[in-house]
Amino acid sequence: xxxxxxxxxxxxxxxxxxxxxxxxxxxxxxxxxxxxxxxxxxxxxxxxxxxxxxxxxxxxxxxxxxxxxxxxxxxxxxxxxxxxxxxxxxxxxxxxxxxxxxxxxxxxxxxxxxxxxxxxxxxxxxxxxx
Numbered sequence: 781x782x783x784x785x786x787x788x789x790x791x792x793x794x795x796x797x798x799x800x801x802x803x804x805x806x807x808x809x810x811x812x813x814x815x816x817x818x819x820x821x822x823x824x825x826x827x828x829x830x831x832x833x834x835x836x837x838x839x840x841x842x843x844x845x846x847x848x849x850x851x852x853x854x855x856x857x858x859x860x861x862x863x864x865x866x867x868x869x870x871x872x873x874x875x876x877x878x879x880x881x882x883x884x885x886x887x888x889x890x891x892x893x894x895x896x897x898x899x900x901x902x903x904x905x906x907x908x909x910x
Contacts, residue, residue: 783814783817783818783821784821785821785824785825786821786822786824786825787825792822792825792829795818795821795822795825796822798814798818799815799818799819799822802814802815802818803815834892834893834896835893836896836898837875837893837894837895837896837898838868838869838871838898840889840893840894841855841868841869841883841889841894842869844887844889848887852865852866852869853865855868855869855883857882857886858879858882858883858886858887859875859879859882859883860879870901871898871899871900871901872900872901873900874898874900875894875895877895880894880895
């Protein structure tokens with residue numbers, strides 16, 4: 781296969797097949813170089829044709845907590861006291877910019893995911909007032 785941008789599904793499938801065939805290429809070989817270039821071409825095609833939207837910030841935070849074995853108490857140094865952590869995770873209060881900065885820096889999380897808008901739950905008082 782000639783190395784060129786992947787434009788069709790057929791070219792994409794061919795690139796995937798060749799990538800699989802080259803998977804065990806010795807490091808620093810011509811085959812390994814070809815594998816690297818194919819991987820970049822495949823990534824570019826997939827980014828255009830199969831975009832993955834950023835997750836909901838609170839779902840993402842819950843996933844990170846589960847994956848890393850963190851508890852709500854572990855988030856207090858980034859978000860604030862226990863009640864504020866509960867409000868954030870229960871969606872009754874939005875993340876502030878400062879909370880996002882602390883989470884991004886302290887837990888090495890992508891701020892661009894945490895800053896996305898997400899739905900909040902109405903409190904009982906808000907439901908009565910509406």
